[in-house]
Amino acid sequence: SIDGQRLWASLMAMAEIGPTENGGSCRLALTEEDATGRRLLIEWCEALGCTLRVDRVGNLFLRRPGKCDDLDPVATGSHLDTQPKGGRFDGILGVLAGLEVFRTLHDHDIVTERPLELVVWTNEEGSRFAPAMVASGTYAGEFSVESTLARKDRDGVSFGEALSACGFAGELPVGEPRLDAFFELHIEQGPVLEQEGEAIGVVTGVQGMRWFDVTLRGQSAHAGPTPMRYRHDALAAAARLLDRLQAHAMADDSGATKVTFGCLEIDSPSRNVIPGEVRLSVDLRHVDEGELDALEARYDQELAAATERFGVEAASERIWASPVVDFDAGCIEAVERAARGQGVPYRRMMSGAGHDSVYVSRVAPTAMIFIPCRDGISHNEAEYATPEHCALGAQVLCDALLERANP
Amino acid sequence: SIDGQRLWASLMAMAEIGPTENGGSCRLALTEEDATGRRLLIEWCEALGCTLRVDRVGNLFLRRPGKCDDLDPVATGSHLDTQPKGGRFDGILGVLAGLEVFRTLHDHDIVTERPLELVVWTNEEGSRFAPAMVASGTYAGEFSVESTLARKDRDGVSFGEALSACGFAGELPVGEPRLDAFFELHIEQGPVLEQEGEAIGVVTGVQGMRWFDVTLRGQSAHAGPTPMRYRHDALAAAARLLDRLQAHAMADDSGATKVTFGCLEIDSPSRNVIPGEVRLSVDLRHVDEGELDALEARYDQELAAATERFGVEAASERIWASPVVDFDAGCIEAVERAARGQGVPYRRMMSGAGHDSVYVSRVAPTAMIFIPCRDGISHNEAEYATPEHCALGAQVLCDALLERANP
Ligand SMILES: NC(=O)NCCC(=O)O
Ligand SMILES: NC(=O)NCCC(=O)O
Numbered sequence: 001s002i003d004g005q006r007l008w009a010s011l012m013a014m015a016e017i018g019p020t021e022n023g024g025s026c027r028l029a030l031t032e033e034d035a036t037g038r039r040l041l042i043e044w045c046e047a048l049g050c051t052l053r054v055d056r057v058g059n060l061f062l063r064r065p066g067k068c069d070d071l072d073p074v075a076t077g078s079h080l081d082t083q084p085k086g087g088r089f090d091g092i093l094g095v096l097a098g099l100e101v102f103r104t105l106h107d108h109d110i111v112t113e114r115p116l117e118l119v120v121w122t123n124e125e126g127s128r129f130a131p132a133m134v135a136s137g138t139y140a141g142e143f144s145v146e147s148t149l150a151r152k153d154r155d156g157v158s159f160g161e162a163l164s165a166c167g168f169a170g171e172l173p174v175g176e177p178r179l180d181a182f183f184e185l186h187i188e189q190g191p192v193l194e195q196e197g198e199a200i201g202v203v204t205g206v207q208g209m210r211w212f213d214v215t216l217r218g219q220s221a222h223a224g225p226t227p228m229r230y231r232h233d234a235l236a237a238a239a240r241l242l243d244r245l246q247a248h249a250m251a252d253d254s255g256a257t258k259v260t261f262g263c264l265e266i267d268s269p270s271r272n273v274i275p276g277e278v279r280l281s282v283d284l285r286h287v288d289e290g291e292l293d294a295l296e297a298r299y300d301q302e303l304a305a306a307t308e309r310f311g312v313e314a315a316s317e318r319i320w321a322s323p324v325v326d327f328d329a330g331c332i333e334a335v336e337r338a339a340r341g342q343g344v345p346y347r348r349m350m351s352g353a354g355h356d357s358v359y360v361s362r363v364a365p366t367a368m369i370f371i372p373c374r375d376g377i378s379h380n381e382a383e384y385a386t387p388e389h390c391a392l393g394a395q396v397l398c399d400a401l402l403e404r405a406n407p
Numbered sequence: 408s409i410d411g412q413r414l415w416a417s418l419m420a421m422a423e424i425g426p427t428e429n430g431g432s433c434r435l436a437l438t439e440e441d442a443t444g445r446r447l448l449i450e451w452c453e454a455l456g457c458t459l460r461v462d463r464v465g466n467l468f469l470r471r472p473g474k475c476d477d478l479d480p481v482a483t484g485s486h487l488d489t490q491p492k493g494g495r496f497d498g499i500l501g502v503l504a505g506l507e508v509f510r511t512l513h514d515h516d517i518v519t520e521r522p523l524e525l526v527v528w529t530n531e532e533g534s535r536f537a538p539a540m541v542a543s544g545t546y547a548g549e550f551s552v553e554s555t556l557a558r559k560d561r562d563g564v565s566f567g568e569a570l571s572a573c574g575f576a577g578e579l580p581v582g583e584p585r586l587d588a589f590f591e592l593h594i595e596q597g598p599v600l601e602q603e604g605e606a607i608g609v610v611t612g613v614q615g616m617r618w619f620d621v622t623l624r625g626q627s628a629h630a631g632p633t634p635m636r637y638r639h640d641a642l643a644a645a646a647r648l649l650d651r652l653q654a655h656a657m658a659d660d661s662g663a664t665k666v667t668f669g670c671l672e673i674d675s676p677s678r679n680v681i682p683g684e685v686r687l688s689v690d691l692r693h694v695d696e697g698e699l700d701a702l703e704a705r706y707d708q709e710l711a712a713a714t715e716r717f718g719v720e721a722a723s724e725r726i727w728a729s730p731v732v733d734f735d736a737g738c739i740e741a742v743e744r745a746a747r748g749q750g751v752p753y754r755r756m757m758s759g760a761g762h763d764s765v766y767v768s769r770v771a772p773t774a775m776i777f778i779p780c781r782d783g784i785s786h787n788e789a790e791y792a793t794p795e796h797c798a799l800g801a802q803v804l805c806d807a808l809l810e811r812a813n814p
Contacts, residue, residue: 084675085627085683127677190632209631211678220492222785223667223690224616225597225759228657230783235668236653239646246643250635260630261642262678264671268491270534271618271669271688272760273786276492281678283630352632353679376637378629379680 002398004391007100011390014040014080014096015088024381025088029081029123030058030162037080038120038168044099045118048106053177054170057135057148058122058163061177064102066115066405072180074112074405075364076101076397077119078356083127087187087383089373089390094185095120097394101401112405114180121356122168128153131211131320136356138174140363145174179364181331181404184357185397186368187385191376192349199392200339200346201370205327206358207256207350208292211320212282214238214303218312220268220276235266235275237310244302245282257295258285258352282316287350289324325358331367331400338399339369342392353378369396409805411798414507418797421447421487421503422495431788432495436488436530437465437569444487445527445575451506452525455513460584461577464542464555465529465570468584471509473522473812479587481519481812482771483508483804484526485763490534494594494790496780496797501592502527504801508808519812521587528763529575535560538618538727543763545581547770552581586771588738588811591764592804593775594792598783599756606799607746607753608777612734613765614663614757615699618727619689621645621710625719627675627683642673642682644717651709652689664702665692665759689723694757696731732765738774738807745806746776749799760785776803 017040018026018033027033038060042052045062053061063073078094098118105112121139126132129151138148149160163169188194193201218232242261249259260283267277284299286292300316307314332348339346349370357366371393374384424447425433425440434440445467449459452469460468470480485501505525512519528546533539536558545555556567570576595601600608625639649668656666667690674684691706693699707723714721739755746753756777764773778800781791 083677083680125677126679130678132679188632189629191634191637192632207631219784220787221783222596222760223665223669224614224692224761225595225599225785226665226783227598227662228653228659228665229662230598233653233667235671236649239649239653239668242643242646243650246635246640246646252635255634255636258630258633258635260640260679260681261646262630262673262680262682263676264642264673265676266669266671269670269672270490270532270786271537272533272539272667272690273490273669274667275669276787283679285631353629354631376628376633377626378632379677380627380683 002100002104002391002394004387006103007096007390007394008387010096010099011088011092014092020085020381022381025082025086026084027080027082028084028128029125030166032166034081035166035168041095041120048102050102053172054168055172055174056145056170057138057174058168058170059135059139060120062118064116066112068113069115071114072178073115073117074401075117075119075179075182076184076401078184078186079121079124081123081125083125083379085381087378087380089187089383089385090189090378091124093187093390097185097397100394101398104398112402114405116401116405117179124356129159132354133356133359137359140359141175142359182357182360182364182366183331183397183400184355184368185393186355186370187373187378188370189353189373189378193370193372194376196347197345198347199344199389200396201349202332202336202339202346203327203351203368203370204332204348205350206325206354207285207287207352208289208324209283209285209322209354210296210318212316213319214280214282214314214316216278216312216314218276218310221274223272223274226274231274232311233274234278234312237306237312238264238278238280240306240309241302245299248298256287287324322354322358325361327361327367328365331365334400334403335367335369335396338396341399342396344392369393409507409511409798409801411794413510414503414797414801415794417503417506418495418499421499427492427788429788432489432493433491434487434489435491435535436532437573439573441488442573442575448502448527455509457509460579461575462579462581463552463577464545464581465575465577466542466546467527469525471523473519475520476522478521479585480522480524481808482524482526482586482589483591483808485591485593486528486531488530488532490532490786492788494785494787496594496790496792497596497785498531500594500797504592504804507801508805511805519809520814521812523808523812524586531763536566539761540763540766543766547766548582549766589764589767589771589773590738590804590807591762591775592800593762593777594780594785595777596760596780596785600777600779601783603754604752605754606751606796607803608756609739609743609746609753610734610758610775610777611739611755612757613732613761614692614694614759615696615731616690616692616729616761617703617725619723620726621687621689621721621723623685623719623721625683625717628681630679630681633681638681639718640681641685641719644713644719645671645685645687647713647716648709652706655705663694694731729761729765732768734768734774735772738772741807741810742774742776742803745803748806749803751799776800
């Protein structure tokens with residue numbers, strides 16, 4: 001069985017790279033911090049005899065040989081990049097639990113039938129380069145390599161430039177290697193497991209999500225002499241849109257409708273200037289694809305109403321749509337058996353967050369394992385999961401991997 | 408009579424300093440651009456035999472001697488700093504019309520009884536350093552020299568540092584020289600004169616204004632798995648506050664209630680992160696002090712309601728309150744006589760924007776002259792006043808100054 005203390009020690013060591021003021025981590029994708037984290041992982045894996053391959057969008061594949069090396073590997077992994085003020089577990093746990101499985105097998109001189117593969121997907125968070133999960137999406141054929149390399153961050157630096165600068169532009173064709181199956185351990189990032197007193201989530205799929213880039217164009221004018229009815233206040237239109245969509249989402253008692261405005265920026269802001277132009281991002285989610293369509297229609301409607309009320313123009317671009325995903329029944333059952341084997345309370349559940357498994361599931365049988373996180377908080381420096389839950393999740397991952405790798 | 412073409416040429420020459428993409432100007436207070444604009448003016452004035460004095464907060468006093476130089480001067484002026492995407496007339500017209508009066512007197516070898524003084528007040532806009540009109544306010548005793556020098560811009564640079572860096576930290580004690588009277592020509596920055604077909608506004612006073620710095624603190628969390636009812640979304644609270652205050656202001660049919668949120672910034676924004684902290688600025692105005700009190704009370708109430716609804720905490724600081732101002736009856740009448748003398752339609756009116764005259768009026772008899780600006784637009788690169796209106800305003804200014812300087 002895996003070593004929970006060793007797993008915790010590697011989590012804490014990784015958190016030392018790009019530490020933030022309040023105990024979180026900042027390793028935005030393809031920055032020097034992200035690269036340092038990757039190099040530490042590679043060092044750890046090479047000490048176990050693993051071999052590294054890097055594909056053209058910077059995904060890392062660390063292979064532990066099996067008895068039959070021409071069989072496709074059973075894979076696990078997640079991401080090492082974080083939000084600007086991110087936590088120490090989101091993504092990292094999935095990677096370091098894979099490492100811990102490798103270390104455990106190494107300690108016991110166990111060689112599986114199929115090879116094992118630990119994967120680190122590039123830019124999962126979507127914070128530096130939109131959309132999220134862009135490199136696992138490229139691996140799975142959702143995005144072309146060219147379009148991914150051309151994506152730009154807010155400072156105009158392209159994914160390709162950042163990849164070269166940090167030394168992770170690999171040669172491996174994107175889409176290789178093929179995987180026999182993929183299992184991803186992750187913190188839940190929501191409140192359900194903790195509130196229900198369950199230790200493991202057997203993840204059956206992921207809710208749908210859509211991202212929009214919106215520009216509202218009104219007219220900047222003087223805050224003092226301009227009567228309200230002459231204004232074209234772009235910020236007022238944004239506020240109306242957000243407030244109306246918030247109310248709509250809050251009125252859904254099931255809690256399934258989710259609306260978030262994560263970014264909002266005024267062009268040339270000044271205290272006594274009516275904002276003439278505002279750029280913002282909109283994130284809409286739902287577990288049901290039809291309901292998500294209805295939510296998007298409502299968004300369009302509220303946007304039209306807000307722009308009309310405030311006399312501003314809107315340009316809204318849907319930059320990403322990730323449909324509702326159902327994971328592979330066989331992989332879900334393997335996770336469920338492993339959870340049952342631990343004798344802890346567990347539940348089948350959908351994921352509210354996107355994960356690399358969303359895209360990997362298109363090209364390989366896939367399932368995920370969740371553990372609780374404190375107060376359901378993630379994308380926050382205060383994100384926390386207990387050492388016991390981390391160890392438990394790694395054990396369930398280990399058991400599911402071994403079952404699949406030794407058929 | 409003044410030379411309208413020459414005035415227009417000096418306006419256009421000044422606009423060449425810190426030009427913006429769409430035909431406006433960017434000379435934020437105490438930047439290199441602001442300093443360049445000041446040096447050009449000084450050069451023009453020194454060519455007319457004027458002498459320069461600079462006080463400790465960078466206000467420029469350019470004196471044209473009179474017959475009785477121990478009498479207090481009759482003064483005019485305004486400011487040369489602009490908004491980040493500002494126009495070519497706001498403030499600049501008042502300064503360059505003063506220059507044009509000096510040039511006209513020079514051409515005709517006219518010496519007034521009282522000396523004349525052209526004043527350039529530092530940081531009128533309040534965009535780089537809050538509040539607005541801070542240096543005329545210091546001159547008038549509203550702010551101490553120390554507190555003004557200590558004010559910081561968004562990058563943490565102090566007023567005093569910026570003043571030294573751009574070479575305008577003078578020696579003249581603040582509050583000197585005393586002025587016999589102050590007349591300021593300005594564009595209206597609102598729509599009234601244009602809409603009513605009037606060419607001159609005889610400004611009788613200025614509406615009251617209050618500025619607030621607000622921080623809303625919720626909790627950042629993941630946009631995906633966090634149900635709406637668990638959120639503490641700081642941006643949603645800001646949007647609710649703005650939307651409710653907008654509705655309140657729009658419901659005032661008189662048009663006198665004005666609410667503007669000019670700045671709004673999310674801490675560490677990311678598309679899929681519920682905003683944990685938002686900082687914003689609020690600008691409230693009204694022509695009636697009691698109504699302004701009521702508006703502030705309403706603001707407090709809506710802030711409390713928004714923070715309660717979204718489970719966030721608020722820290723709101725009132726950083727500035729400029730009461731409703733009434734100008735000097737004698738100066739107002741002098742302006743009105745000068746306007747009548749031109750035979751153009753004019754009206755008495757209140758100013759919606761703050762001006763240096765607000766503070767100067769506390770220590771010297773003061774009044775202002777407005778001319779129309781296109782579509783009432785100001786604090787915008789598209790700000791425009793016709794050469795004819797600029798010339799007319801300068802002529803009214805000239806006549807009012809001469810009447811006062813030759814009693
Ligand atoms: N796991 C995670 O935080 N993924 C980011 C993608 C999303 O926004 O759901
Ligand atoms: N004239 C002018 O734009 N002043 C700035 C101060 C204010 O916000 O009213």
